[in-house]
Amino acid sequence: MSSKDVCQRIAAELLAIAQAWCRGAISEAEFVDAVLDMEMGDIRRNGMTLTACNTIDDWTAFHLRKDGARECIVSFEFLPTRGLFRQSSNRSVYDFPDFPDLATGT
Secondary structure, three states: OOHHHHHHHHHHHHHHHHHHHHHOOOOHHHHHHHHHHHHHHHHHHOOEEEEEEEOOOOOEEEEEEEOOOOOEOEEEEEEOOOOEEEEOOOOEOOOOOOOOOOOOOO
């Protein structure tokens, strides 16, 4: 599996975990546990670092980087209370597909 494939697979898994929380399929505690499990396993094993923060407008932002790199491999934000997703203001090396709007299903 290429480095790009690994990065995109990990990003897709992070997105799926965030979507599950937004849908109410998992609790906030389960969301945190799932992200921490990924970080300690697949992310670390593949030489990457995951950071997360909240934006001033209450979105949660994920930034995935290769260890020691400044530029993001993948970066996205989501608003758990509304099920909304958007590109982060940080530029990603790999573009993510259009994000679904879980509130409207589009």
